[in-house]
Amino acid sequence: MALHNRISAAELKVKLAAETFRRVTVSFYQYAKIEDPQAFRDDLYLKLDELKVFGRIYVASEGINSQISIPEHHFEEFRNRLYAYPFLTGIRLNIAVDDDGKSFWVLKIKVREKIVADGIQDPTFSMENKGKYLKAKEFNELTEDPNTIVVDMRNHYEYEVGHFQNAIEVPSDTFREQLPMAVDMLKENKDANIVMYCTGGIRCEKASAYMLHHGFKNVFHLEGGIIEYTNKAKEQGLALKFKGKNFVFDDRLGERITDEIISNCHQCGKPCDTHTNCKNDGCHLLFIQCEECAAKYDGCCSEECQSVYHLAPEVQQEMRKGTEKGVMVFNKAKERLRPRINEKEE
Structure with missing residues (x-):
């Protein structure tokens, strides 16, 4: 079986439009040691292509980062195949908030140096020491504390259309630029509660480890990012502190969280x-x-x-x-x- 798509984009989009079943857009990531990223990539491609999964997945020696679209009738089988990998057993799957099922039209799995480009060259940096997870209720409670600073670890164009109340923007185009900028912006607040968030959790988790690495004491990050927060807040009847639209990196380019247009x-x-x-x-x-x-x-x-x-x-x-x-x-x-x-x- 081929390990890459060989059908034209135009044909794939026609096929997607003709589908009569529903798709579910899902994102997940995991920082983990992968000894042979290429072998893992090829095995995963075969398993997902067979289920007609579309999307974009990055694999590196530090883990996996994925945004995909799954046929609803294959969802359980997809989860079983994913969880069969020991380091992915029980991993949280972030279900899209505002989903039309047309987020992706082809499956692409690429091996990269890192699963999120961070620009970190310091060999002493480690993801083992990272900030504390905050669930939706805990996030709402901690952000009421006047000693808490909420930091948005997304790009400026993501922040522009939607963000949490009173969140600080780190005004940059890339995550690699934001990390040192965040350290510099908050250097006088090393004893404050630093709460970091992003779309699905992958950037703010790494950012929390980076802040701890640079001497910050009380660092937290929102578990599952904006997507998981929104789903849990709605399920639990919590006040939604996020306003506007959540930018997403697929063909939707955004999912509506609240009605405010900011x-x-x-x-x-x-x-x-x-x-x-x-x-x-x-x-x-x-x-x-x-x-x-x-x-x-x-x-x-x-x-x-x-x-x-x-x-x-x-x-x-x-x-x-x-x-x-x-x-x-x-x-x-x-x-x-x-x-x-x-x-x-x-």
């Missing part, structure tokens, strides 16, 4: 929290665009991109030759459009 269209300034990618394939800027501006600019980020978008496909392709392939993100905080290579962190 961000604005990057083109006209109207309240809006809908992320999109510029329709000009030579740009693909990730930005926030309202319905009116989407119609006005044909889904493009500017009149310049709109004019390119309407050129013949072969002309557009010629214009793209020699350009660096990356992902553009609109960084309003820095008042410019900044290109970066996108790290699918959660």
